[in-house]
Amino acid sequence: MNLVELDRASVNCDCRAWRRPAPSPGREDGAHRSRVGARDRRTEITALDYFVVLVYKVVAMTDQIYLGEFEQLVLLAVLRAAQGGATASGVAIARELEQQAARRVSRGALYTTLDRLEGKGLLRWRIAPGGDDRGALPRRAYAVTARGTEALRESQRTLQRMWRGLEQVLKERP
Numbered sequence: 001m002n003l004v005e006l007d008r009a010s011v012n013c014d015c016r017a018w019r020r021p022a023p024s025p026g027r028e029d030g031a032h033r034s035r036v037g038a039r040d041r042r043t044e045i046t047a048l049d050y051f052v053v054l055v056y057k058v059v060a061m062t063d064q065i066y067l068g069e070f071e072q073l074v075l076l077a078v079l080r081a082a083q084g085g086a087t088a089s090g091v092a093i094a095r096e097l098e099q100q101a102a103r104r105v106s107r108g109a110l111y112t113t114l115d116r117l118e119g120k121g122l123l124r125w126r127i128a129p130g131g132d133d134r135g136a137l138p139r140r141a142y143a144v145t146a147r148g149t150e151a152l153r154e155s156q157r158t159l160q161r162m163w164r165g166l167e168q169v170l171k172e173r174p
Helices: 008-012 069-081 090-101 107-119 146-163
Strands: 017-021 042-047 123-128 139-144
Touching: 069 090, 069 107, 069 139, 069 146, 090 107, 090 139, 107 123, 139 146
Parallel strands: none
Antiparallel strands: 017 042, 123 139
C-alpha cells in the first residue's frame, strides 16, 4: 500500500509486532522460521503494516520578526542605498555593505538574503530600467517595507536593552 492509498482507517491501526506459533516442522509453506537460542520452540515474528501519521501543530506566531545580524545589515544597506532617490540595486547594496560594514559579500549570499527578506515581507522589489553600464538591461530596485522598518526598530530597541548597564564591562581599554 502506498501513501496515496492512505485513508482514515489507517489512523486507528495497531502498530505492534506480535508472535505466533510457527507452522509445524513438516509443513513447507515458505513461512519464515527462526530458532530462539538452542530451544526447539519456534516462533514466527510478523510485523503488521503500519503507517506513521504526522500531526502538525500550527501555532499562531506573533507579528514580531527576529532579524539575524546579516539581515539587519542588508536592510540597513538597502535604506542607505535608496537615500536621495537613488535606486537600491544589488550592486549598490553590496557597495554599502563593503563601505559601511567593512564586509565583502558574495552575490549568492546577498541575493539569497534579499529573497529571504522578501519572503518575510520585509523587503519588496520592482523592475527598474538599467543604465548604460548594463546595456540598458533592467535591474531590480529594492525597497524596505513598513514591516521591515518596524522590524529594524524593534531589533534596535532589543539591542539597546541588552547593552544597557554593560558600558563599564564593554568599554575599550587603552
